[in-house]
Amino acid sequence: MKKNAILSICIIAITIVLASFMEWDAIGVEEDLYFSTDLTLKELARRNGVPAKEILHILSHEDMTAWDLPLDVPIKNLDIDAAKIEHALEHIMEEDRPIVNVLKYVLWAIWISLVLNVVLSLKNIKRFRIVILLLTVLVFGVLLGATPNPMESIVKLFKVFNNMEGDPKAVIVSFILFSLFSVVGSKMLCSWGCQLGTLQESIFNIPIFKKKYKFQLPFVVSLSIRLSLFILFLLLLFGVGVGIKNFVIYHHVNYFKIYNVHDLAVFALYSSPIFVLASLFIYRPFCQFICPFGLYSWLLENVAINKIKIIEDKCTKCQKCVEICPTQAMKGIYEKKRRYFLPDCWSCGACIEVCPTNAIKYGYNEELARDNKIRSG
Template identity: 35%
Template sequence: MNNNSWSLRISFKQRIWLFATIAGILAIIVIGILLDSSSESQKPIDFNINMSIRNIVPELGVTGKYLARELELPLDVSKKKSVRTLGVTRKELDHAIEHILSHRDVMLKYYVYVALVLFGLVFLVRLGRPDGSDIKNYRDWYPRIPYVIALLLSVTIAGFFLGKSPNPMEGLVKVFKSMVGLYPDPAIKAIAFGFFIILAVIGNKMICGWACPFGAFQELIYSLPILRKIKQKKLPFILTNAIRAGLFLITLFFLFGIIGGRKGFVIYHYINPFNLFNLDFESLSILLTVIIALGVSFIIYRPFCQIICPFGFISWITERFSIFRVRIDKEKCTQCGACIKACPLEAAKGKVERKRLTADCFSCARCLNVCPVDAIRYTSIFKKGRVKKSRYS
């Protein structure tokens, strides 16, 4: 694909869109920095083992049950006694507090997520295809470089620089953790989760495809040019989605005490790959999850997203309501299979075959520059005029 050809072909209006988008992104980041710095909390007090759980938790923004769980104590343990009398050592307390603080949301990350999704959305809807471009130049549409840049920014800025929290997966899990008393203010957690859902609905799984740092890391590995000669595999969607949904339900059963009889056990806590961005491998299972997910990414597209991520499952459900998405003109489509071959999942196949339940679409744009009859667009479900709603799926 010729990225130079694309940059030379975009129209004057598209260049205005590009510069306006960059200006908007910079404004979003500056606002985020200013608001984040103005809301920085004071340094936590010096905790010690003579303090009670009740005295400690207000500074951490969690509940007594959450701290008790981190200290490996029963959730109903006395919150008035000093942790020392509960058998907790200073080392154990420090480790628990360090882990809790690592889960604190860095507010600036929310603005970074918005900026990345905005860039991806404008690129897919307005910039990827040069205005007035002839169909014979379709191979030059939607070059990979802008996408790769967004992925690199996601991994470096939203990942390693700003740390693991917030992220889409924890945004969902924390809602349910707050429902069993591990976090105060369930409404706040619901709002944070709603933020991620909105970004997933505005553009089809855009938060996952363009902004999630661990998703971006897997995408970058899968997209390495040296892997083009390797026969990469597509897993059956019915299998991956069943595993992902089943794991989510089992997690809820454990979390609410339906299985095990003890509330507060979170399976995702032990397979959370976002710990990578804090270099915090508190358990061997987390380290193995990261190694396996990134290793398998060489031959399978986003394995963690497909098989494990609970937000991936929920955002797959919300794809039915996404405003901007890949749409296929049923009248133009010759079912040549080019988009099916280009798609790393079974999403394009599901759309072409008009299946009710299609695989996740991460808005990666691979299908947008392979159709020889111009039957595929990334557009709004409300688009009228050239794109007739009745003809597009």
């Protein structure tokens, strides 16, 4: 059996075990929301098994002064509409859908295994890709919803450190699973499985504008913006040197919530036309400029087991791969200026298909060790 087939079986098995472990306590338990204005916020949180800080966090989306609400005063005596507190609690508990979450992780593992073992070896990857992108939008977005998603695996991890998440076990397992997917297949999950990444690329593929109107910004620009935003996120979350604390900046640009539109933050709602417009002209603008998981998986690309590589003996230097690449990834691999920290490769497979001599492979990187005639990211 091929190495990637064995690897895929292992990944699916690990995902089933970890995802079930993550949600084990919750499966089969009907968690009814309990609400009474006689309770204090602290009591309400304890009674429903969520951190009080998470309730304040949801309330703060509308009004930052919510962080000043006293936790030991009965809700009926607080200077806030009790219905808002009940709604915040509903929101937190709605996101907890154990069966759906387990199903989604396992489906993701199967999905990327199929791409790794079957789709990337097909002759006409592009045609299949368009169909798979739309299927991903439909299955992982429209049907299975905005959460869980790779971006939140990063954001929630830091919220755990700030005591703002109710279920650290679920957050840590989610982070491990998404990391595992990326170590196995570089940006395979982002490319073929992320509900928001595939939505952006589907918009990008709409043939309204010719290729000459689509543009790439230098990688150093996109990386700087993505990194700066991440640093700002940390400063605002932990309140370091900015006078604000517990502020989750990614919440306000969380376009994943397009799939649960009633949860979309006000800023994200009003800026969503810009998101759509930008996606028409720029390849995956959210992924390249905003997403913290994009940043993290870019780092993981350096240690990924499978990635794009050029077999030098077969390469005729026609550079068709560089032309077709939607980002500067192939330019980086082709020019071979450095081996690490190249521009993000979105594992789209376009370069594999366009190469007239089959010189590009998506595969096991251990070959690098025994064949130095391979150029790889």
